[in-house]
Amino acid sequence: MSITLKLSPLFIAMAVTMAANAQAADDSSHEGFVEGAYFNLNARNYYMNRNRQQHTDDNIEWGQGLIGIFESGYTQGTLGFGVDANAMLGLKLDGGGGTDGSSILPISDGNGKAPGSFSSGGGTLKMRALDTELKAGDLFLNNPVIAGGMSRMLPQTFRGVSLTNHSFDGWLIDGGQASFTKLYNQSGHQRIGTSNGTLADGDKSQHLNWAGVAWSGLPSLTSSLYASELKDIWNQYYYDLDYTYAVNELISLNPGLHYYHTQDTGDALLGKIDNNTYSLHFTVGIGYHSVTAAYQRVNGNTPFDHISQGDSIFLDNSQQYSDFNGPNERSWKLKYAYDFAGIGVPGLTSAVSYSRGTLDLNKVDPNSRGYANFYNAEGKNAKHWERDVDLKYVVQGGTAKDLAIRLQWATNRGGNGYGALDTDTDEYRVIVDYPLNVF
Structure with a gap:
């Protein structure tokens, strides 16, 4: 594994902090390499049925995933050292013969059938000095500009370097560089790409750099600021602010904001990008009930884009099937959630939502190197809506x-040119997670 790390000013500052902390580190703060170790195993059974109304066949996949994660503690001393490791196995229970393609199992090699199994494994070296942690190897990441997430049978991971610091009360300082990723439904690693852009043959980004801070210094108030560079494709900046106000013991109010700015950089392999995307939400909680209204806007003739398959789209209207992130898209959502602990059934939760978006696709550059597939001369007022039902116990x-047992149902319908992006779809998911703390 070869990793070239570009030292940003934030990285240098964090390294200096680590060195300063190392001088004052107390050996007793380290639990020990063996004493602090643990191994978790999660058995995830995942069924997805994606029924595309205008297609003659459906995308149906069913698989059993096994995810093992080992994390050691840290050795005693001024600098503590440790190792992490993960192993993943995916087994095909159903899928193939024209039904594969919903991203649970690997994409078939042309014979219409997904392989019976796929697997991967990785390791990480880590070092800690008091409140600073440095990791190099295979990483599980979850921040607004680079996130793997768990929305499929197996998680997405990244190969690179990360550095985090918690020296200041209520603050997290975070930075790193990732050069490769293992996608949800793949065994091997590849260069990091994008979810919506189409790169020309041979074009690729060498790495993604990120740096950010997250703050939770006041009760019920959180905020974060991140910046990232997907080399020769874009610079992306993110900001959020979320506040919960308790009116009394029964009623709470929760306004919030998410904002992304994306700008092409370097060789601009996807062409010109100048995109501002934001979402606003307001939630009213009354006992075990909550109602959320959200508004989302994409200002730009390209879609709001993010890394391939990743969950790094921290927007309120990112739904089960659609993210409502098309070019010039305006969308709103209304959501109702209920916690059945209110009627004596703790552990059972539900949510129902309806989202609607309008796009302007005829402003997309039909000669764009990366986003021409979004162009539609008749798509000035393209529309689509999605209805989602989520039940979990x-x-x-x-x-x-x-x-945990989770049932999800999404219905997406479009018109006025939206069919150029997608088709009318009903999607059903059944997810069963059984986590085991082995030691």
Whole structure:
């Protein structure tokens, strides 16, 4: 594995902080390499049925995933050292013969059938000095500009270097560089690409750099600021602010903002990008009920784009099927959620939402190097809507404690040129997670 790290000013500052902390580190703060170790195993059963109304066949996949994660503690001393490791196995239970393609299983090699199994493994070297941690190797990342997430059977991981610091109360300082990624449904690693852009043959970004800070210094108020560079494609900046105000013991109010700015950089492999995307939400909680209204806007003739398959789209209207992130898209959402603990069934939660978006596709540059597939001369007032139902139950005790069963249903319909982007679709998911803390 070869990693070239470009030292940003934030990285240098964090390294200086680590060195200063190392001088004052207390050996007793380290739990020990063995004493601080743990191994978790998650068995995830995942079924997805994506029924495309205008297609003659559906995308149906069913698989069993096994995800093992080991993390050691740190050795004693001024600098503590440790190792992490992960192993993943995906087994095909159903899918193939024209039904694969919903991203649970690997994409078929042309014979119409997904392989019976796929697997991957990785390791990470880590070092800690008091409140600063440096990792190099295979990383599980989850921030607004680079996130793998768990929206499929197996998680996406990244190969690179990360540095985090918690020296200041209420603050997280975060930075790193990733050169490769392992996608949800793949065994091997590849260069990091984008979800919506189409690169020319041979074009690729060498790495993604990121740096950011997250703050939670006041009760019920959080904020974060991140910047990233996907080399020769874009610079992306993110800001959020979220506040929860308790009116009384029963009622709470929660306004929030998410904002991204994306600008082409370097060789601009996807062409010109100048995109400002934001979402606003306001949630009213009354006991075990909550109602959320959200508005989202994409200002730009390209879609709001993010890394391939990743969950680094921290926007309010990012739904099960659609992210409502098309060029010049304006969307709103209304969501109702209920926690059944209110009627004596703890662990059972539900949510129902309706989202609607309008796009202007005839402003997209038809000669764009990366986003010409979004162009539609008749798409000035393209529309689509999505209805989502989500029901989840987590076992609260006994031998099956933490076993989680989740049912998801999404219906997406479009018109006035939206068919150029997608087709009318019904999507069903059944997800069963059984996490085990081995030691």
